[in-house]
Amino acid sequence: MKLVVLSANPNLYSTKRLVEAGKKKGHEMHVVDHTKCDLVIEKKKPGIVYKELEISDVNGVIPRIGASVTFFGTAVVRQFEMMKIFTATESQALVRSRDKLRSLQILSRAGLGLPKTVFSNYSKNVGGIIDKVGGAPLVIKLLEGTQGLGVVLADNRNSAESILEAINGLQARVIVQEYIKEAKGADIRAFIVDGVVVGAMKRQG
Incomplete structure (x- = not known):
């Protein structure tokens, strides 16, 4: 061919x-x-x-x-x-x-387990957003980021509020996610063909 x-x-x-x-x-x-x-x-x-x-x-x-x-x-x-x-x-x-938000919506609809996630339109209620994902530590991701760029781990509430307020001021769109402590900064990428996992790789942050 x-x-x-x-x-x-x-x-x-x-x-x-x-x-x-x-x-x-x-x-x-x-x-x-x-x-x-x-x-x-x-x-x-x-x-x-x-x-x-x-x-x-x-x-x-x-x-x-x-x-x-x-x-x-x-x-x-x-x-x-x-x-x-x-x-x-x-x-x-x-x-x-390439659309983080759309990908999460598709995974959620399919019933896959996901960290609690909040996306808002430059909301000034940063405290409410932090509470909705279970508080700090939490993960903040730029929607346009790739390959780990634009991802920030906020260790405490003050840090999370400062980062979100700064990003809102720049009018950059972000998603805020629950921090999965058990993952220890790693994630597993699985390759699925016709519903069967044919390969996988581990990425350590």
């Missing part, structure tokens, strides 16, 4: 490993920088142009979209979907995964 890996950097370890694994299985592998694609939209004939050539005869796409280019990267993935080309990560799943 002819497969395309969407990646802005072909030298990334994850990108190179995907290409190597694909070639080992006998597939024709290509790396396409999605940030340099042009999307052609016309009646019932969507297309993608890369390096002045129209992409065609592709059997599948493996998106590796960085957080900083989520909007355009998602548009490229959606364009492949419109072209009836299989994508390993659907555009809707990509958008949801």
Whole structure:
């Protein structure tokens, strides 16, 4: 099969490993920088142009979209979907995964255990928010943060109030979460395929 890996950097370890694994299985592998694609939209004939050539005869796409280019990267993935080309990560799943609040809402609806979480629209009632998650210590996360950036552990109530008031002053959106002491700063990422855990990794903060 002819497969395309969407990646802005072909030298990334994850990108190179995907290409190597694909070639080992006998597939024709290509790396396409999605940030340099042009999307052609016309009646019932969507297309993608890369390096002045129209992409065609592709059997599948493996998106590796960085957080900083989520909007355009998602548009490229959606364009492949419109072209009836299989994508390993659907555009809707990509958008949801980059939205912390939406992800929590989906997990909550599915009945998964979650730390108590509060999201508000620049509420001045910081004391009430702190109480709703069980008091300090608590975790404050910027909605736009990724890879651990924009995450703060407030050890006590005064610290939590000061941080929330400062963030409100900057009009930055945050979620406030209960601190799970038993986790000891670690979390486990599970990879699930068709309802079955096929792999997992532990991240230590």
